[in-house]
Amino acid sequence: MTVKGMKIGYLHVGPPEHGVCRYGRLLATAARQHNDVAVIEASVMLGNNRNHNRTLLIQAAQTLSEADVIHFQFNKFGRTLWGEGWAQIHHLRLFMDHCSAPLVVTLHDVFYPPYRLATVLRQAQAKWQTGGAAPKPSVAQALSAPAVHPSHRPRWRKGVGFLQSIFNGWFGAEAIALQAIVRRAALILVCTREEATRLTDRVARQTLQVIPHFVEERSIQVSPTAARQTLGLENTRIVTLLGFIYQPKGHHLLVEAIPALPEDVTVVLAGGSSSSYYDAYVESLIATATANGVAHRLRITGYLSEADLELYLRATDLAVCPFTRFSASGSLSTWISVERPILASDLPQIAEYNQLEPNAIHLFTPCTSSALAAAIERVLPQCTPEGSPAVSRLRQKLSMAVIFNQHLAHYRRLGSTDQGRSQTMLKSVT
Incomplete structure (x- = not known):
């Protein structure tokens, strides 16, 4: 052969x-x-x-x-x-x-997860010792939580659940x-x-x-100004979280951060729930924004056609990826393809991108809404329509x-x- x-x-x-x-x-x-x-x-x-x-x-x-x-x-x-x-x-x-x-x-x-015996014992001990002492859930998390929040379950039930997850x-x-x-x-x-x-x-x-x-090759002809006019988002700075809406992507962190952001900032959740299972989570995000008096500064698009997606990609000033966990992100690759400035939570996978191209992606830590809001305020003034040179270099390396x-x-x-x-x-x- x-x-x-x-x-x-x-x-x-x-x-x-x-x-x-x-x-x-x-x-x-x-x-x-x-x-x-x-x-x-x-x-x-x-x-x-x-x-x-x-x-x-x-x-x-x-x-x-x-x-x-x-x-x-x-x-x-x-x-x-x-x-x-x-x-x-x-x-x-x-x-x-x-x-x-x-x-x-x-x-x-x-x-x-790699469940060696030593790992299992360490995690089991940690779960037993923490018992019900978990952090208070946010408004969005509480609204989308089951009737009995996992942190309030008896220790024996948490232990059984942990062993069950190992077995599965x-x-x-x-x-x-x-x-x-x-x-x-x-x-x-x-x-x-x-x-x-x-x-x-x-x-x-x-x-x-x-x-x-x-990273895909994209050639979007519309200008940022024209994209904003088409979307009805003139005279505002746009912060966008792209992709299906579900908890690990950190949508609740971004929605909870809106009250701490300047009045001229609009948050766009460019996507919808991937299934009816997450509809309650989407509703909780709306409820959080309404309760905080910032619903008028939140836009949830639902499913986007390719043409509409490209409008939001061009209109965005700052892309945010406040993930609490992920493997590899198609939405992150999409942002790299259009060379937008990116702000992400400090996770090992993000570090891999920054090792490939130093400082290509801005980081925030800890993974809280207040830290996210502070980071957005820090990075937004640096965002320009021309995009990020570091992200451009990263795009070339991942073509x-x-x-x-x-x-x-x-x-x-x-x-x-x-x-x-x-x-x-x-x-x-x-």
Whole structure:
């Protein structure tokens, strides 16, 4: 087999507009720019009919059977992708069992805590000692909380819940799905070193590689002034949090920060809830803004078309990412693509960006609404329509061309020798 004639297969599972599915499609598009590579693609939309799903996945494997390497994306939270629970495991195994080429799998939203015995004992002791002494929830958190706030539960119930999470982390459906991938994949990719750390007890080091989330090329023709006029946001400074609305992204921190910000600042939550499960959280954000008398300075857009999204991207003065936890962020990559100044919470994944390009992303700490408000006031005067030079340099380092070449090096290593295929065949019989 020669490198020049290698064929790369891409499996796309789920709706095309889903971020994870779109990630794989964009990689396939980048691959087609290389004359020494042939691209084969298969798309699957799984439903509730088990037999129909089986047919679709087997047909996809057959379509990709000529590929030297097959790459697909996986997100354990993506119920519209591979399904959920035990169905997810069945679908994964079914497809992988019908593939003979080396498999490359990119894992998204990686939350698999490394539960060594010592770690378990330390965390269990900490949870037992803290008991109910948890910080008072904010207005938004309280409004969206269950009838009994987790911090008020008896110690024994918290302990049981912790042990249950450990059990599910190793023996639940999501863990078994990961195990199935680990057994069959010749290469597992993640977007951050933090995600790789979360997999240290589950994936062999030689199988796991980190390739950063790529940044798309965008060419937005509208000017910031025209974008603001179209959106009805003239004569205001715009601070935007982009993406689906749910607690870990820190929307409540930004909404709670509004009263401390100057009157000419408007906060935009550019997105909506990803499912009805988070509707109560969205309502709590509105209630918080109303209670604080700043509802007129808050705009929640709901789902945005690509054209409307680009208007908000151009109109924004400062992008904020007050995440309390995350793996790799597509919304952060979107901000980098338009070179807007970015303010983010001080998390390990953000530090990785700043290691790649020093001071590209402004930080705030601790992760509180007051610290966020102070940081916004500090950074906003530095924001200009021309964008951030440091973010521009970061964008170049994370361009699709650069990031795809990192993928291509791994494809070639696996596809141009018998090593990858023999490794895949060995894993398939173990």
